[in-house]
Amino acid sequence: MxxxxxxxxxxxxxxxxxxxxxxxxxxxxxxxxxxxxxxxDPAGLKRTWGSLKEVMAPGALDPLTxxxxxxxxxxxxxxxxxxxxxxxxxxKAGMSEAMFGELMAVVGMANETNRLVQGYRVPxxxxxx
Amino acid sequence: MxxxxxxxxxxxxxxxxxxxxxxxxxxxxxxxxxxxxxxxDPAGLKRTWGSLKEVMAPGALDPLTxxxxxxxxxxxxxxxxxxxxxxxxxxKAGMSEAMFGELMAVVGMANETNRLVQGYRVPxxxxxx
Amino acid sequence: MxxxxxxxxxxxxxxxxxxxxxxxxxxxxxxxxxxxxxxxDPAGLKRTWGSLKEVMAPGALDPLTxxxxxxxxxxxxxxxxxxxxxxxxxxKAGMSEAMFGELMAVVGMANETNRLVQGYRVPxxxxxx
Amino acid sequence: MxxxxxxxxxxxxxxxxxxxxxxxxxxxxxxxxxxxxxxxDPAGLKRTWGSLKEVMAPGALDPLTxxxxxxxxxxxxxxxxxxxxxxxxxxKAGMSEAMFGELMAVVGMANETNRLVQGYRVPxxxxxx
Amino acid sequence: MxxxxxxxxxxxxxxxxxxxxxxxxxxxxxxxxxxxxxxxDPAGLKRTWGSLKEVMAPGALDPLTxxxxxxxxxxxxxxxxxxxxxxxxxxKAGMSEAMFGELMAVVGMANETNRLVQGYRVPxxxxxx
Amino acid sequence: MxxxxxxxxxxxxxxxxxxxxxxxxxxxxxxxxxxxxxxxDPAGLKRTWGSLKEVMAPGALDPLTxxxxxxxxxxxxxxxxxxxxxxxxxxKAGMSEAMFGELMAVVGMANETNRLVQGYRVPxxxxxx
Numbered sequence: 001m002x003x004x005x006x007x008x009x010x011x012x013x014x015x016x017x018x019x020x021x022x023x024x025x026x027x028x029x030x031x032x033x034x035x036x037x038x039x040x041d042p043a044g045l046k047r048t049w050g051s052l053k054e055v056m057a058p059g060a061l062d063p064l065t066x067x068x069x070x071x072x073x074x075x076x077x078x079x080x081x082x083x084x085x086x087x088x089x090x091x092k093a094g095m096s097e098a099m100f101g102e103l104m105a106v107v108g109m110a111n112e113t114n115r116l117v118q119g120y121r122v123p124x125x126x127x128x129x
Numbered sequence: 130m131x132x133x134x135x136x137x138x139x140x141x142x143x144x145x146x147x148x149x150x151x152x153x154x155x156x157x158x159x160x161x162x163x164x165x166x167x168x169x170d171p172a173g174l175k176r177t178w179g180s181l182k183e184v185m186a187p188g189a190l191d192p193l194t195x196x197x198x199x200x201x202x203x204x205x206x207x208x209x210x211x212x213x214x215x216x217x218x219x220x221k222a223g224m225s226e227a228m229f230g231e232l233m234a235v236v237g238m239a240n241e242t243n244r245l246v247q248g249y250r251v252p253x254x255x256x257x258x
Numbered sequence: 259m260x261x262x263x264x265x266x267x268x269x270x271x272x273x274x275x276x277x278x279x280x281x282x283x284x285x286x287x288x289x290x291x292x293x294x295x296x297x298x299d300p301a302g303l304k305r306t307w308g309s310l311k312e313v314m315a316p317g318a319l320d321p322l323t324x325x326x327x328x329x330x331x332x333x334x335x336x337x338x339x340x341x342x343x344x345x346x347x348x349x350k351a352g353m354s355e356a357m358f359g360e361l362m363a364v365v366g367m368a369n370e371t372n373r374l375v376q377g378y379r380v381p382x383x384x385x386x387x
Numbered sequence: 388m389x390x391x392x393x394x395x396x397x398x399x400x401x402x403x404x405x406x407x408x409x410x411x412x413x414x415x416x417x418x419x420x421x422x423x424x425x426x427x428d429p430a431g432l433k434r435t436w437g438s439l440k441e442v443m444a445p446g447a448l449d450p451l452t453x454x455x456x457x458x459x460x461x462x463x464x465x466x467x468x469x470x471x472x473x474x475x476x477x478x479k480a481g482m483s484e485a486m487f488g489e490l491m492a493v494v495g496m497a498n499e500t501n502r503l504v505q506g507y508r509v510p511x512x513x514x515x516x
Numbered sequence: 517m518x519x520x521x522x523x524x525x526x527x528x529x530x531x532x533x534x535x536x537x538x539x540x541x542x543x544x545x546x547x548x549x550x551x552x553x554x555x556x557d558p559a560g561l562k563r564t565w566g567s568l569k570e571v572m573a574p575g576a577l578d579p580l581t582x583x584x585x586x587x588x589x590x591x592x593x594x595x596x597x598x599x600x601x602x603x604x605x606x607x608k609a610g611m612s613e614a615m616f617g618e619l620m621a622v623v624g625m626a627n628e629t630n631r632l633v634q635g636y637r638v639p640x641x642x643x644x645x
Numbered sequence: 646m647x648x649x650x651x652x653x654x655x656x657x658x659x660x661x662x663x664x665x666x667x668x669x670x671x672x673x674x675x676x677x678x679x680x681x682x683x684x685x686d687p688a689g690l691k692r693t694w695g696s697l698k699e700v701m702a703p704g705a706l707d708p709l710t711x712x713x714x715x716x717x718x719x720x721x722x723x724x725x726x727x728x729x730x731x732x733x734x735x736x737k738a739g740m741s742e743a744m745f746g747e748l749m750a751v752v753g754m755a756n757e758t759n760r761l762v763q764g765y766r767v768p769x770x771x772x773x774x
Contacts, residue, residue, distance in 0.1 A: 002250050002342070002774045032256070034242070037249040041359030047699060048242065048366075051692055055234045060227035065194055066235050072198045073239035075506040076205045078336055078594055081246045082239070083508060084257040084518070098189035101557030104506045105184045106195050108564075110202035110211070112499035113163070113177065117210045119462040119491045120166040121131050121470060127161070128213040129647045131471070131645045170488030176567055177495075183563060204377040207465055207723055212379060213647070230686030233377045237693075241370035248333040248362045250341060258518045260516045260600070260766050290772070292758070295765040299617030305441060306624075306758065309434055313750045318743035323710055324751050327717045331755035334721045336594055339762045340755070342773040356705035363700045364711050368718035368727070371679070371693065375726045378682040379647050385677070386729040387389040389637050389729070419643070421629070424636040428746030435629065435753075442621045447614035452581055453622050456588045460626035463592045465723055468633045469626070471644040485576035492571045493582050497589035497598070500550070500564065504597045507553040508518050514548070515600035591764040599766060620764045628757035635720040635749045637728060 005036035015039045018049050025053060032085060064093040072107045134165035144168045147178050154182060161214060193222040201236050263294035273297045276307050283311060290343060322351040330365045392423035402426045405436050412440060419472060451480040459494045521552035531555045534565050541569060548601060580609040588623045650681035660684045663694050670698060677730060709738040717752045 008019055008030070019039075022031045038045045056066055067090035074082035087100070095103070137148055137159070148168075151160045167174045185195055196219035203211035216229070224232070266277055266288070277297075280289045296303045314324050325348035332340035345358070353361070395406055395417070406426075409418045425432045443453055454477035461469035474487070482490070524535055524546070535555075538547045554561045572582055583606035590598035603616070611619070653664055653675070664684075667676045683690045701711055712735035719727035732745070740748070 032254045033251045034246055034249075037251045038245065040249075040355060041363065043699070044245075044359055044363045044366075047363075047696055048245070051696060052238055052242070054688070054692060055231075055238045059231050060225060061197075061231045061235075065197070066231070068190075068194070069198060069201045069232060069235045070239045071506075072201045073205050073236055074243055075502050076202050077240065077243045078502075078505050079243040079246055080505070080508070081251050081253050081257075082243050083505060084253045086239075087508075088257045096189060097556060101560055102184075102188050102190045102195070103198060104503055105557065105560045105563075106190075106198045107202055107506060108499040108503045108560075109181055109184045110199045110215075111206065111502045112495040113181070114203055114206045114208040114211050115462050115465075115498045116167065116173075116177070116491055116495045117163055117208055118465050118467070118470060119458075119494060120163075120169075121467070121474075122162045122166045122210050124210050124213045125161045128217045169484060170492065172570070173488055173492045173495075176492075176570060180563055180567060183559070200377075204373050207373075207376045209376070209379070212376060216379075226685060230689055233374055234686065234689045234692075236377060237370040237374045237689075240373045241366040244333050244336075244369045245362055245366045247336050247338070247341060248329075248365060250338070250345075290770045291767045292762055292765075295767045296761065298613060298765075299621065301441070302617055302621045302624075302761075305438055305621075306761070309438060310754055310758070312430070312434060313747075313754045317747050318741060319713075319747045319751070323713070324747070326706075326710070327714060327748060327751045328755045330714045330717045331721050331752055332759055334718050335756065335759045337759040337762055339767050339769050339773075340759050342769045344755075346773045354705060360700075360704050360706045360711070361714060364706075364714045365718055367697055367700045368715045368731075369722065371697070372719055372722045372724040372727050374683065374689075374693070375679055375724055378679075378685075380678045380682045380726050382726050382729045383677045386726075386733045419641045420638045421633055421636075424638045425632065427636075427742060428750065431632075431746055431750045431753075434750075435632070439625055439629070442618075442625045446618050447612060448584075448618045448622075452584070453618070455577075455581070456585060456619060456622045457626045459585045459588045460592050460623055461630055463589050464627065464630045466630040466633055468638050468640050468644075469630050471640045473626075475644045483576060489571075489575050489577045489582070490585060493577075493585045494589055496568055496571045497586045497602075498593065500568070501590055501593045501595040501598050503554065503560075503564070504550055504595055507550075507556075509549045509553045509597050511597050511600045512548045515597075515604050587764075591760050594760075594763045596763070596766070599763060603766075620761055623764060624757040624761045627760045628753040631720050631723075631756045632749055632753045634723050634725070634728060635716075635752060637725070637732075 003037055003040055005033055006039040007036060011039060012042065014042050015045060018042075018045050021053075022049060034081070034085070064090065064095060067093045068095060068099070068103050072103065072110075075104070075107050076111060132166055132169055134162055135168040136165060140168060141171065143171050144174060147171075147174050150182075151178060163210070163214070193219065193224060196222045197224060197228070197232050201232065201239075204233070204236050205240060261295055261298055263291055264297040265294060269297060270300065272300050273303060276300075276303050279311075280307060292339070292343070322348065322353060325351045326353060326357070326361050330361065330368075333362070333365050334369060390424055390427055392420055393426040394423060398426060399429065401429050402432060405429075405432050408440075409436060421468070421472070451477065451482060454480045455482060455486070455490050459490065459497075462491070462494050463498060519553055519556055521549055522555040523552060527555060528558065530558050531561060534558075534561050537569075538565060550597070550601070580606065580611060583609045584611060584615070584619050588619065588626075591620070591623050592627060648682055648685055650678055651684040652681060656684060657687065659687050660690060663687075663690050666698075667694060679726070679730070709735065709740060712738045713740060713744070713748050717748065717755075720749070720752050721756060 019031050071086040074086050148160050200215040203215050277289050329344040329348050332344050406418050458473040461473050535547050587602040590602050664676050716731040719731050
C-alpha cells in the first residue's frame, strides 16, 4: 500500500520543527504534500529542506529565475507533481503567462536540439573547450 | 562512418544562406559544429535555425535567462556538447561564476527532489490544481 | 482506444502456460496487470517473463537487493506503475520502512550528483580507469 | 579499473557458442565490442543475444524499420556507443542519408513536443482513450 | 491553477488560422488538446505546428514509419499523453496490433541494451567510426 | 573554457576543511575530481558533501547495497563519470564480478520493462495501491 501523508497534528516534534520552518520561510499556513510524505524519513526531511532552503535563497540569481530553472528541469524529467508545484511557485515569484510560454518554448527547443546533437554525433568545438 | 561537418566553402547556396544569417545574428566569424553537421539536412537546418532564432530572441525573458534555462535542460539530459556550447553562450550573455554555481545547485536539487517525489508517489495538492 | 488486459479465462493456451508459471514461481493467485497487457504479444510475454525469472532469481545478489535496484531504476525513470509494483515487491521481500527511506535518499543523491558531474564537466580520474 | 573485452581466442566454449551464432546470423567476421564486454556475464550474454535475435528478426516490421526505431531510442537516451552502432546497422539495412535526416528530425520534434505536453499539463483527449 | 484549453470558439484569429490548417491537413473535425493548450502561446503554436507539419509530411520515410518513431521516443520519455496520441496516430496510419507488439519489443530491448552498454563502459568499435 | 579542478594546494581554508573531512572519512590520500570541480562553489561543496556523507553512512542499508543502488541510478542516467567512480566505490565495498554482472542484468531488465509498461499504458493494480 502507498504511504500516507503525515499531517502536522500527527507529526513528531522533530518533524514539526521542520514543518514550522517551512511555513515561516514561505509564509504559508501549511506545508505541501511533498513534505508530508518525506516526513516518513525525518532525517531526510530535515536534510532536504535545509538544502532546498539554502539553494533557493536569493543570491547571484533571483528567486524567480531559480523557480523557472527548477520548472525547466521538472518538465525535462516529466515529473507531474514537480511541474504543478513549481509552476505555482514560479507564478507566485512573478512569472507572467508570457514568461511561462517563452520558458516552455526554450525547454522544448533545448530538448529537441540536445537530441539532434547526439544523433549527429557532433564533436565539441575547440572554442568551447 | 560518422558524418563530416560541412564547412562554408563546401556548402550549397541554401545552406550558406542559413550560415550567413547565424553569423550575422550572433556576430560570429563562423558557425559552430552543430550547424555544420545539421547542414546534411538543409531543410532541417533552415527550420531549426528559424525556430531557435525566434525562441532565443529577447522577449518576456532576457537572453541570459534563456541561455541558463537551455543549460539547465542540457545538463539534465546529459548532453556533453550542449553543456559546453550553452555554458559558453550563457557566459557570453553575462553569467558570472557565482551564477553558474547557483544554477548548477538548483539543477542538482531539482533532479534530486523530482525523483523523491516520484519515489514517494506524492499526489498533487489541490492548491496546485 | 487503449488495449484491454487479457485475463486468464480469455487467454490462449500459450499465454496461460506463462501465466501459470508466473503464479507458481511467485506463489500468487493471479498475475498482475503488466502480464495481462503484455499478453497481447504472446512471444514477447514468454520472452520477457523468461528473462525476468532468470534475472531476478537468487544468485550473487539476494532477491531483496535485486528488488531495491529495480525500484531505484524505476524511480529514476519516473515509471509510476513500476514504482508501485516494485515497492510492493521489495516490501514482500523484506524491505522495511527505514530501508525504503534510505533507498530513496540514495536515489535522490545519485540523481543530484549525476547532474552536477555533467554540468561541471568533470573528467574521469585516472584511478577509475 | 575498467573491464577488458573478451576476445574469441580467450573465450569459454559457452561464450564462443554465442559469438559463433552472432557471426553466423549477421554474417560478420567478428562480434562488436558490446558482446565482448557482456561476455563477462555468460548467462547474460546468452540471454541478451537470444532476445535480441528474436526481437530484431523480420516480422510484422522489416529490419530497416526496427533498426531505425532502435536508433531513435538510442538518440533519446543519449547513448553514444548505441548511436554509433545502430547508425551503422540501419545504414547496412538500407537507410539513406535522406532517411537519416528525416529520422533525426522526427526524433527531435518528438523530444520537443513530449516536453511541451508535459509542461502544459495537457490532459488526454477522450478520443485517445 | 492549471491552464485551460482554448477552444476554437474562444480563439483569436491568429490561433484559428493554425487550428484550421491542422483540421484541413489531418482531415479532423477538431484539434486535439495539445494544440488547445499550446494556443496560450500563439507564436509557439504557429511555429510548432509549422515544424511538425513539415517534419511529418511524407518524404524519404512514410507517415507510418514516422508515427512509429514518434511513439518510440514518447515511450522512452514516458510521456503518457504522447503515447496515447501517437498510438492513435500510428494506428490511423496503418499500424496493426502485431506491428505495435514488435515496436514495443524493439523499444524495450533498445532501452535495456542502451543501459548495459553504458554500465559496461563499452568503447566504440573502430568500424563504427 | 571549461573550469579547472581546484587542488588542495590552491584551495581556500573553507574548501580544505571539506577536503580533509572527505579524505579522513574515506581514508584516501586525495579527493577525486568531482570535489575539485565542485570546489568552485564552496557552499555547494560543503552542502553536497555533508548530505552525501549522511546518506551513504551505514544504516538500515549497508554501504555495498548503497553503492550498488548509486551505480544503478548512474547507469540509468548514462553518467560516464558516475558509472566509473561508483563502480570503483562498489568494488571497494565488496562487489564481486558476479555481483556486478547481476546488477547490470537487473538494471537492464528494469529499463526494458519500465518502457514496456509505459508503452502498453498499464493501469496500477488495486493491490499495489
